[in-house]
Amino acid sequence: MSAPILACRGLSKRFGGVLALDGLDLEVQPGSVLGLIGPNGSGKTTFFNVLTGLFPADAGESRFAGEPITRLRPQAVYRAGIARTFQRSRLCLPLSIFENLMVGNHQRLEHGLWFNLARRKALARQIADSFEAARALLRIFDPPLADRMQEPAGRIPMIDRRRVEVCRALISRPRLLLLDEPSAGMTHDETVRLMDDILLVQRELGDLTIVLIEHEMSVIERVTARCVVLNYGRKIAEGTYAEVSQDAAVRQAYLGVE
Amino acid sequence: MPAEVIAQYAMNGAMLGMMYALVAVGFTLFFGVLDVIQFSHGDVVAAGAFAGLAAWTLLTSAGVTSPGLLLLAVIGSAALVTAALGALVARFIVLPVKSAPQLNVLLVTLMGGTVLRECIRLFYPGGSQPKLFPALLPATGWSFGTFLLRFDNVILLVSGALLIAATHLLITRTRLGLAIRAVAQDEETARTMGIDFRKVVLVTFALGSVLAAFAGVMDGLYYNEVFFGMGLLLGVIGFAAAVLGGLGNLYGAIVGGFLFAALQTIGAVALPFASAYKDVFAFGVVIILMAIRPTGLIGERASERV
Amino acid sequence: MRSRAAAVLLAALATAFAWLLLRAESQGAIAALIALAVLAGFALLRTRLLDAFTRAALRDERLAQWLAFAAVAVLALLLPEDDFSLLLLTRVLIVIVACLGLNVQLGYAGVVNFAGASFFGVGGYTAAVLSRATGLPHLLLLLAGGVTAALAGTVLLLPILRTRGHYAALITIAFALLFRTFLEVNDSLGGPQGLKLPELRIGPIRFNDPVAAGPLEGSFYLKYVVLALLVLAFFFAVVQRLERSWIGLALDAVRIDETAAATFGLDIARWKIAAFVIGNFVIGVAGALSAFMIGFIAPNNYSFAESLILVSILLLGGVGNPWGLSLAAAIVILLPEKLQIIQEYRFLMFASMVVLILLFRPAGLVPRPMRRLPGTPR
Numbered sequence: 051m052s053a054p055i056l057a058c059r060g061l062s063k064r065f066g067g068v069l070a071l072d073g074l075d076l077e078v079q080p081g082s083v084l085g086l087i088g089p090n091g092s093g094k095t096t097f098f099n100v101l102t103g104l105f106p107a108d109a110g111e112s113r114f115a116g117e118p119i120t121r122l123r124p125q126a127v128y129r130a131g132i133a134r135t136f137q138r139s140r141l142c143l144p145l146s147i148f149e150n151l152m153v154g155n156h157q158r159l160e161h162g163l164w165f166n167l168a169r170r171k172a173l174a175r176q177i178a179d180s181f182e183a184a185r186a187l188l189r190i191f192d193p194p195l196a197d198r199m200q201e202p203a204g205r206i207p208m209i210d211r212r213r214v215e216v217c218r219a220l221i222s223r224p225r226l227l228l229l230d231e232p233s234a235g236m237t238h239d240e241t242v243r244l245m246d247d248i249l250l251v252q253r254e255l256g257d258l259t260i261v262l263i264e265h266e267m268s269v270i271e272r273v274t275a276r277c278v279v280l281n282y283g284r285k286i287a288e289g290t291y292a293e294v295s296q297d298a299a300v301r302q303a304y305l306g307v308e
Numbered sequence: 309m310p311a312e313v314i315a316q317y318a319m320n321g322a323m324l325g326m327m328y329a330l331v332a333v334g335f336t337l338f339f340g341v342l343d344v345i346q347f348s349h350g351d352v353v354a355a356g357a358f359a360g361l362a363a364w365t366l367l368t369s370a371g372v373t374s375p376g377l378l379l380l381a382v383i384g385s386a387a388l389v390t391a392a393l394g395a396l397v398a399r400f401i402v403l404p405v406k407s408a409p410q411l412n413v414l415l416v417t418l419m420g421g422t423v424l425r426e427c428i429r430l431f432y433p434g435g436s437q438p439k440l441f442p443a444l445l446p447a448t449g450w451s452f453g454t455f456l457l458r459f460d461n462v463i464l465l466v467s468g469a470l471l472i473a474a475t476h477l478l479i480t481r482t483r484l485g486l487a488i489r490a491v492a493q494d495e496e497t498a499r500t501m502g503i504d505f506r507k508v509v510l511v512t513f514a515l516g517s518v519l520a521a522f523a524g525v526m527d528g529l530y531y532n533e534v535f536f537g538m539g540l541l542l543g544v545i546g547f548a549a550a551v552l553g554g555l556g557n558l559y560g561a562i563v564g565g566f567l568f569a570a571l572q573t574i575g576a577v578a579l580p581f582a583s584a585y586k587d588v589f590a591f592g593v594v595i596i597l598m599a600i601r602p603t604g605l606i607g608e609r610a611s612e613r614v
Numbered sequence: 615m616r617s618r619a620a621a622v623l624l625a626a627l628a629t630a631f632a633w634l635l636l637r638a639e640s641q642g643a644i645a646a647l648i649a650l651a652v653l654a655g656f657a658l659l660r661t662r663l664l665d666a667f668t669r670a671a672l673r674d675e676r677l678a679q680w681l682a683f684a685a686v687a688v689l690a691l692l693l694p695e696d697d698f699s700l701l702l703l704t705r706v707l708i709v710i711v712a713c714l715g716l717n718v719q720l721g722y723a724g725v726v727n728f729a730g731a732s733f734f735g736v737g738g739y740t741a742a743v744l745s746r747a748t749g750l751p752h753l754l755l756l757l758a759g760g761v762t763a764a765l766a767g768t769v770l771l772l773p774i775l776r777t778r779g780h781y782a783a784l785i786t787i788a789f790a791l792l793f794r795t796f797l798e799v800n801d802s803l804g805g806p807q808g809l810k811l812p813e814l815r816i817g818p819i820r821f822n823d824p825v826a827a828g829p830l831e832g833s834f835y836l837k838y839v840v841l842a843l844l845v846l847a848f849f850f851a852v853v854q855r856l857e858r859s860w861i862g863l864a865l866d867a868v869r870i871d872e873t874a875a876a877t878f879g880l881d882i883a884r885w886k887i888a889a890f891v892i893g894n895f896v897i898g899v900a901g902a903l904s905a906f907m908i909g910f911i912a913p914n915n916y917s918f919a920e921s922l923i924l925v926s927i928l929l930l931g932g933v934g935n936p937w938g939l940s941l942a943a944a945i946v947i948l949l950p951e952k953l954q955i956i957q958e959y960r961f962l963m964f965a966s967m968v969v970l971i972l973l974f975r976p977a978g979l980v981p982r983p984m985r986r987l988p989g990t991p992r
Contacts, residue, residue, distance in 0.1 A: 102877060128879040142870040145863075146984055152860070153867045156879040159860045166859035167852065173859060174989035181990055200991070202984065218878070345780045404973055411724060414783055415929065416972040418728070419965045422922060426962035540918065544787050551784060584795040591788045598781060599773035 053116070055080035055259050056226060060110035062283075063093075063100050070096040072283035073110065078226075083249075083260045085270040085291065088280035089303055094263045095137050096283070098228050102134055103127045114226065129157055133219040134228035137263075139211050143204035147195070147214050150203050151184045154218035187217050191247045208235050213244065220251055227252075229262045233269065241266060245273050267295070279303070312455035321573040322566075323461055323530055326468040329565030330523035331546025332553070333475060334516030336561040339550070340492040341512045344402055344413045348421030350543015351428075352393050352517050357441070357524030357534045358428055359389035364442050379444045386521035393424070394517025395510045403509065421543070429536040438535035441528035464526050471522055472562060475515070479558065488512055492556065541587075548594050554604025563606065568594065617670055618677060624667075625681040629689050632944075635952060636689075636699040644952045664980070671937070672983055682940075683847060690839040694825070694832030701835055701907075702951055707842035708904045710943045713927050714846075714853050714936060715896025720925070721934035721982070722862060723889030724869030725771075726783040729790035730924040733763040733894050735797070735916030737901025742809040742911045753816050756902045763898025764891045771890050775883040790918040797913035808912030811905055816841075821906070838907050845903060849896055850936060856892070857934075858987055865889055866985075919961055926964045930971055932978030941980060 054077040063071040071093050078084045086094050100107045103124040111120045114130055122130070133154065141150050152159065159176065160166070166173055181199070188196035191213045198206070203214060212232055219227055229248070233241035252258045264270050270277060271291040279287040279294050281303040287294045294300050331353060338346040363385035364378055372378060401420050405412050429435045445460030479485035490498040491508045499505050527542065528534045549568045553560020568590055575589030597605070631651065638644045658664040671678040686703070693699045712734055719725045727733075737759030744755050770789055771782065798806045814821035821841075825832045856862055867875040868885045876882055905911045927946050932938030950960040971978060986992075 104873065104877070124876040125879045125881055128877060134877060136874070140871055140874040142867055142874070144870065145866060148990065149863055149866075149985065152863060153875065153880075154878050156864070161860050161864060163861070166861045167855050170855070170988060177987045177989035200984065222878075345783070347783075401969065401973070405976075408972075408976060409724075410780070411726065412972055412976060414726065414780055415925070416969055418783075418922070419926070419968040419972070422919075422965035423962060423969060426959075426965065430959065430962060541791055544784065544791060547784055548788070551781065582799040584792065584799050588792055588796065591785075591792065595770075595773045595785060602781075 052080060054078055056112070056114055056261070058101070058110065058112040061097070061100060061107050061112065062109040063096055063105060064108055070283050071100060071107075071110075074280070074283060074285055076278055076285065078259055078261060079275075080259050081257065082275045083252075083262060083273050085274035085277035086261055086263045086280065087265075087267075087270060087277055087294075088286075092280040092303075093283035094280055095230055097280070098134055098230055098263070101127070102132060102228070128222075131225035132228065133222055133224035133226070135212075135215045135219050135230055135232055137230040137234070139208070139215060141203045141211055141215060141218075144202055146200045147188070147203050147206070148181060148184055148199040150214055151187070151199075151218050151221050152180060155180060155184075155221045157222060184217070184221060187221055187251070188213075190250060191217060191244070209240055212236065213247075216244070216248060220248075220255075223255060225257060225259065227258060227260045229260065229264075231263050231265060233264065233266060238266070238268070241269055242272075245269055249273060267291070310454075312453045315452065315455045315457075317573050317577065319457070319461060321569045322465055323526075323569075324572060325566035325569035326465055327523045327526055327530075327542070327565075328545050328549045328568050329472065329562045330468060330519045330526070331542055332549035332561035332565045333472060333558060334519050335547050335550035336553070336556055336558060337488075337512055337516040340556040341488060341509055342398075342402065342406065344406070344410075345417070345547065346397065346402065346513070346516075347414060347418040347543065347547075348397055348401075348424060349516070349520060350539035350541075350546065351421035351424040352390050352397070352539070353520040353524040353527070353542055353546075354428060354534070354536060354539030355393055355424055355524070356386040356390040356517075356521035357528045357538065358432055358435075358536075359521075360386040360525045360528065361439060361441060361534060362432075364444075368442075375444050378442070382444065383522070383525055386525050387518045390517040390521035390524070391514040394513040394515075394520075398510050398513035399506075402513075403506070421539070425536055425539065432536070435536050438533045441532055441534050443529065443532060445529060460529065464529060468522065468526060471519065475519065476558060478515075484508075484511065545590075548591065552594060552597060552605055554606040557604065557606050560604055560606035564604075567605075618674070621670070621674070621677055621681060625685050629685040632685075632689055633692055635948065636693060636702065637696070638952070641954060648949070648953060668937075668980060668983065672986075679850075683843065686839070686843055690836060691830075694830070694836060697833045697835055700833055700839055702948060704835060704838045704842045704907060705904075706944050706947045707839070707846050708900050708907070709924070709927070709947055710940050711842075711846050711849050711903075712897045712900040713924055713931075713939045713943055714849050715893040715900070716924055716928055717893070717934065717936065717939060718853060718856065718865075718896070719889050719893035720928060722857065722865040722869065723886055725886050725890050725893075726780075727767075727786050727890070727893070728783060728918070728921050728925065729770075729786040729793065730897060731916045731918075731920035732790050732793040733767060733897045734901035734904070734920075734924075735793065735911075735913075736763045736766050737898030738905035738911045738916075739797070739803060739809070740898070741902035741905045742811050743803070745812050745906075746809065751816075752814050752906065756899050756906075759902025759905075760895040760898035763901065764895040767890050767894035768887060771887060775886055786921075787918065790921045794913045794917055797916070804912070806913060808910055810910040813909075814906040822909075842903065842907075845899065849899075853896075853936060858985060861888075862985060863987075923961070923964060926968045929968050930964070930979060932980040932982055934982035935978065935980050938978055938980030938982070942978075 056078040058074060058076045061071050061074040074097060088094055099105050101112055103122050106121045111118060113119065114132060117130065119127055119130055142153065185196045185199060188199065192210065195210055195213060203211060216232055233244060236244065252260060262274060274291060276289065277291050277294045278285055279300050286299045286303060287297040331349065334349050338344055360382035363381045367378055367381055397420060401416055402413060405416055445463055447458065447460060449456045449458035479488060487503045487508050490501065490503055491505060495505060527538060545568055549564035550561045552567060553564030571590040571593050572586045575586030576583065579585040579589060635644065635647050638647060690700060690703060712730065716727060716730050719727045740759045740762040741755045744750060744758055745752065770785060797803055819837065821837050822834050824834050825836045864880055864885055867880055868882055872882050923946060927942045928939050931942030946964060950957045956963060
């Protein structure tokens with residue numbers, strides 16, 4: 051077992067009277083897919099939000115590839131190589147699909163005033179290269195979508211928007227990908243397809259680790275190597291899907307006291 | 309500084325603070341219920357003052373002389389007009405754009421306020437000039453040395469305080485208040501619980517605007533004059549006060565109102581060469597405070613879910 | 615080829631209409647012309663011709679830009695002695711420049727600025743004070759106007775960047791309300807009477823001397839039209855390049871969804887400041903130019919109501935669209951000047967129009983089209 055790429059210890063976050071994260075300990079092995087499950091309100095999305103710096107942790111620490119990232123701003127977390135999708139789709143609907151993807155590619159693009167205003171040929175080249183890269187990525191998920199890159203994101207159906215959102219997170223070649231219920235609103239087959247495409251990209255990129263929040267257990271069972279189960283902001287079980295689904299505490303959390 | 313002068317400044321500050329607090333409570337109610345900044349609120353204050361003036365003009369020209377009756381008519385008409393305006397603004401301007409980007413609501417209410425302001429200027433007889441507001445309260449008072457504690461000021465202060473207290477009671481002790489607080493917390497849940505969202509919003513806007521009516525009449529009685537642009541600065545100050553205290557927070561709005569008045573008074577004392585500087589000073593401090601504590605001194609109601 | 619001819623024809627018609635409107639003296643004739651334009655406008659909107667026309671203009675942008683430039687130049691040349699019309703024309707051009715700056719702030723970055731006229735005034739006062747007190751070249755003073763406006767904006771905006779949009783609104787409204795009073799109580803800045811500016815001189819060109827160049831004779835305002843047109847063309851190109859770049863994309867992302875933008879590395883404060891500074895610079899230059907042209911400067915031109923007019927132009931024309939705001943600027947400036955009866959009512963009229971637009975057609979008269987990045991397929 052090599053060193054974990056992500057290690058969180060004692061992470062806590064309180065919102066007014068609610069303790070959303072209660073001393074969470076979590077580790078993720080590099081290159082693996084970790085499932086994060088638990089009943090509604092157990093703190094899964096809060097964990098993502100705290101990890102990516104949207105809300106500062108009240109206590110505890112997180113380390114990514116050995117470097118502390120505990121109270122970094124979201125921009126710094128992104129630069130460290132962590133990208134995410136949102137539970138509630140957050141695309142810029144008036145912008146085109148290509149533009150939305152490029153929002154995710156921010157750190158690899160040149161934003162200097164002189165470059166953008168005066169060196170137009172170089173800018174056009176960078177844009178064209180990015181266009182090809184975006185098209186190639188989208189083609190993995192849905193070839194027709196790759197041909198509609200200049201259409202506004204508001205005009206495509208929800209499942210395509212979810213795909214675009216995943217691509218937006220992937221385009222910057224992150225080292226850690228946080229997926230927050232990517233399959234919400236999809237049929238079973240669409241979900242299978244989406245996860246297969248994500249795994250394909252993972253294999254191509256070579257050093258991508260994934261943490262997946264999901265409610266559909268068949269997906270968790272199929273794609274994850276290990277699972278962490280949360281309840282009331284704490285980890286209550288950890289192991290393979292087979293192990294945690296048999297765990298008494300987990301059953302109680304989901305189904306209630308017998 | 310002699311005690312009488314301090315007392316005079318304190319009185320001025322208290323009067324201003326009460327006016328600002330009344331306007332600020334309106335802003336905070338609107339924000340609480342709909343997450344919107346109703347920028348036409350200041351101009352609704354002006355409309356209230358002018359409605360009161362109109363009532364007084366009509367009644368006196370009809371021969372009514374009893375000051376009590378006139379006062380009642382002034383306040384009554386101001387309250388009616390502002391309540392109606394508030395509800396109209398809510399129904400036709402704010403609610404339709406509720407789901408648009410927040411920027412649009414800000415813009416549409418600001419422009420709506422301009423429409424109101426210009427209507428007063430253009431259509432009220434002699435509206436472009438400052439107009440004399442009648443003195444309807446007893447002008448005498450108790451003397452302490454050179455300081456005159458005027459009855460009318462005391463009455464205004466006390467009634468303003470009562471009005472705010474009544475609002476507080478309404479919000480916290482009545483079923484309507486409960487509905488308002490429910491909608492402020494979570495619109496969807498409130499709706500599923502059977503609360504008539506639209507009605508609550510309209511009532512809240514009407515309520516906040518009635519407070520504005522009182523602020524407008526108070527402004528007129530205190531300065532003995534009104535003019536069509538009086539709502540602009542008052543509205544901005546009221547908004548600043550609500551922000552200072554924390555948007556959505558009733559106590560914050562009151563604290564913010566008096567705090568702003570205190571800042572203005574300090575500014576007037578420290579920089580006596582031009583009255584404009586007291587406003588610059590007060591706003592300067594507000595900006596710095598907002599930079600230090602963006603969610604207000606007491607705390608804004610968090611409204612965004614990630 | 616046919617659409618090109620149609621475009622030239624349309625430009626010629628528009629120029630002719632503008633010429634007629636500017637030359638018309640009787641209120642009846644003006645009212646008739648405006649009624650005609652309104653009807654034509656409705657017809658364009660209803661039959662979707664407006665959208666078709668905009669799409670055609672987008673396809674051949676170069677032509678559209680050159681036609682517009684030529685139309686203004688021809689219009690000016692057709693009015694060589696008409697001081698008032700030339701002054702109006704220049705005012706429209708200068709207001710368009712200012713609104714381009716406001717557009718970068720409000721339309722692209724979503725940063726609210728209700729003190730546009732105040733920053734315009736900062737530019738003007740900079741030009742006035744410096745031209746009276748120093749011998750610096752006037753061209754430099756135009757730039758200086760932009761720089762001071764940009765600095766003033768930064769000081770104002772920095773403290774409240776961590777907060778939300780309505781806080782920026784609050785600060786800029788307060789600034790707009792207090793700016794005028796501040797000017798009026800400061801005698802070093804001329805007080806309520808204002809300041810006079812010396813004649814604008816750029817190189818050997820003296821801007822208050824009438825034009826006498828060979829066969830061309832005319833009012834000195836012709837020089838201002840040319841200058842304003844050049845300044846407008848420059849800033850139009852700059853703003854267009856800005857929008858069609860990674861910077862434009864970053865600004866849009868910040869405006870549309872700050873949280874998502876931050877999650878992907880965009881420094882929200884940095885982009886908002888950048889937009890505000892750039893926008894204010896443009897507004898300040900326009901203000902300085904305007905001050906030189908009018909020849910003097912006074913506080914009551916820079917009121918909150920004037921700031922609201924600028925914002926109205928943006929909203930009516932189509933937020934984020936430089937062509938839309940140009941059209942709206944022409945309407946908002948020319949209409950009250952020609953049709954005297956609505957002068958008194960212009961604030962009311964335009965505010966009501968904005969309310970209606972925001973309720974029923976929030977994208978504005980000429981909605982902003984999709985961004986066309988260089989290097990992407992057409």
